[in-house]
Structure formats: structure tokens, C-alpha cells
Amino acid sequence: MVQPMSAKTPESETVEPSETNGGTTHFGYQTVREEDKADMVRGVFDNVASKYDLMNDAMSLGIHRLWKNRLIEKLRPHPGQKLLDVGGGTGDIAFKYLDAGGDDVTVFDINDEMLAVGHDRAIDRGLLSGIRWMQGNAEELPFEDATFDAYTIAFCIRNVTHIDKALSEAKRVLKPGGHFLCLEFSKVVLPGLDKVYDTYSFSILPKMGELIADDRESYQYLAESIRRFPDQDTFKGMIQDASLDVVSYENLTGGISCIHSAWRT
Numbered sequence: 400m401v402q403p404m405s406a407k408t409p410e411s412e413t414v415e416p417s418e419t420n421g422g423t424t425h426f427g428y429q430t431v432r433e434e435d436k437a438d439m440v441r442g443v444f445d446n447v448a449s450k451y452d453l454m455n456d457a458m459s460l461g462i463h464r465l466w467k468n469r470l471i472e473k474l475r476p477h478p479g480q481k482l483l484d485v486g487g488g489t490g491d492i493a494f495k496y497l498d499a500g501g502d503d504v505t506v507f508d509i510n511d512e513m514l515a516v517g518h519d520r521a522i523d524r525g526l527l528s529g530i531r532w533m534q535g536n537a538e539e540l541p542f543e544d545a546t547f548d549a550y551t552i553a554f555c556i557r558n559v560t561h562i563d564k565a566l567s568e569a570k571r572v573l574k575p576g577g578h579f580l581c582l583e584f585s586k587v588v589l590p591g592l593d594k595v596y597d598t599y600s601f602s603i604l605p606k607m608g609e610l611i612a613d614d615r616e617s618y619q620y621l622a623e624s625i626r627r628f629p630d631q632d633t634f635k636g637m638i639q640d641a642s643l644d645v646v647s648y649e650n651l652t653g654g655i656s657c658i659h660s661a662w663r664t
């Protein structure tokens with residue numbers, strides 16, 4: 400059983416660009432051993448898998464669909480484009496990619512429960528080809544160099560223990576000319592929205608988690624993990640450090656979420 404080593408309050412929290420530190424790392428506002436984090440993240444998504452899609456719509460009032468649509472617009476799906484969707488969970492990005500004209504997607508996720516929900520959703524949609532489901536860690540992708548034309552990662556990277564490893568793996572598996580796209584919660588940049596968003600994240604969201612999914616802790620972790628994630632420019636620098644090029648970002652809904660785009664040249 401993995402145990403948190405310490406916990407901080409939102410008020411005492413400071414965000415550090417480096418996600419690990421001397422064998423420890425953060426799990427929301429808790430400090431935990433690096434080697435425990437992936438299991439703890441897996442535990443969160445085991446708990447939320449069956450209610451994940453319902454909760455997404457409830458807590459974002461459906462807005463996550465618009466953010467994902469924007470990611471797909473930037474991806475420009477077309478036949479023959481091989482997509483790897485990391486942290487693909489229950490398949491939203493993959494389904495949107497196929498609906499928009501793509502025909503070859505691998506959904507890759509650390510959590511079997513999320514993948515199982517995604518697989519069932521695919522069958523419900525009659526999607527039997529063009530989509531593969533694979534379990535594994537974003538930090539160690541089981542693919543040859545230069546395999547994919549595009550790599551997407553939506554609302555996953557903040558959960559990864561060593562973000563630098565995941566980024567360098569993204570670069571490795573992309574073909575030259577390949578497109579990297581990351582959709583993630585980010586730092587609110589709209590004056591006034593930050594206070595409202597804070598109240599929502601730390602008071603309302605965990606209560607919704609309790610009422611709808613009978614799981615307050617996972618949604619408390621969600622709020623904390625969002626706050627711990629680097630801001631837009633810091634994350635842009637991390638992508639540049641992984642030697643991906645032409646890095647840019649687009650804020651969505653005042654910076655509540657953000658799409659970072661980069662290319663393997």
C-alpha cells in the first residue's frame with residue numbers, strides 16, 4: 400500500500416517547475432516516493448473509470464468537448480495519418496479523430512479500467528477497425544523510433560511522474576515532421592476568473608465527485624494536480640528541452656486549459 404509522506408494545504412503550495420526532487424515527487428499536494436506515484440495515479444483512475452465520462456460532462460458543463468474539438472482541428476486528421484493518443488483513457492480523442500477522417504489510432508494508457516470502458520464505448524459505436532488499445536506508461540513507450548505521424552496527450556501529462564521522460568519518448572516515436580499536441584489544464588489568465596475557478600476547484604468539484612461518483616478524494620486530487628502543473632510558458636520550455644520544435648500554445652476558456660503544439664523536425 401502506498402502512503403503519502405506529507406500533505407500541504409492549497410495556501411502553502413508553491414509550484415516548482417521540476418516535478419521530482421531527491422526521490423520524492425508530488426501527488427496533488429502530497430509528497431510521495433517517486434516509485435509510488437504511478438500506482439497512486441492508476442488507483443485514482445481505477446476509482447473514476449466507470450463514472451469518468453459522466454463526471455467530465457458534469458464538472459465542465461460539457462466544455463471539455465469543445466476543447467477536445469479544438470485539439471482535433473489542430474491535428475487535421477486524414478487517412479494514412481498514424482496517431483498515438485497517450486493517456487487516451489476512455490477514447491474521446493480517438494473517436495473524434497476517427498470521426499474527423501483519421502483511420503489509424505493507438506489508444507495508450509496506464510490504466511486497464513479506463514481502456515476497458517473505452518473499448519466498450521468503441522463497440523457501442525460499431526468501431527471495430529482503425530483503433531487499437533494498449534496498456535503502458537507514457538514514460539516508456541513500447542514502439543520503434545519514428546513510428547507515428549502524430550502524438551496527442553489530453554489531460555494526462557500532469558499525472559506523469561517524469562514529464563521530461565514522457566516528452567522525450569513523444570519525440571522519439573514521432574516521425575520527422577510529426578506533430579505533438581498536448582491538451583492540459585493550465586493557469587487561468589483572465590482577471591477575475593482565477594478566484595471563481597479556485598472556489599469551484601477546491602469547494603464544488605470534490606463535492607460533485609462525492610455526490611456523482613461517490614469519490615471525493617479523486618476529485619480533490621484532480622484540483623490539486625491541476626494547480627501543481629507548470630504554467631503555459633514553463634511547460635513550453637519543457638517541450639523545447641525535449642528537442643521538439645516550433646513550440647506554441649493556445650489558451651482555451653481564459654487559460655483553464657491550454658493546447659501546446661510542437662513538431663519533430
Ligand SMILES: C[S@@+](CC[C@H](N)C(=O)[O-])C[C@H]1O[C@@H](n2cnc3c(N)ncnc32)[C@H](O)[C@@H]1O
Pocket residue numbers: 437440441444485486487488489490491492507508509510513535536537538552553554555558559560
Ligand atoms: C484525465 S484522464 C484523460 C483521458 C482522455 N485523454 C480524455 O481526455 O478524456 C487521464 C488518463 O491518463 C492516464 N495516465 C495517467 N498517467 C499515465 C502514464 N504515466 N502513462 C499513461 N497513461 C497515464 C490515466 O490512466 C487516465 O486514463
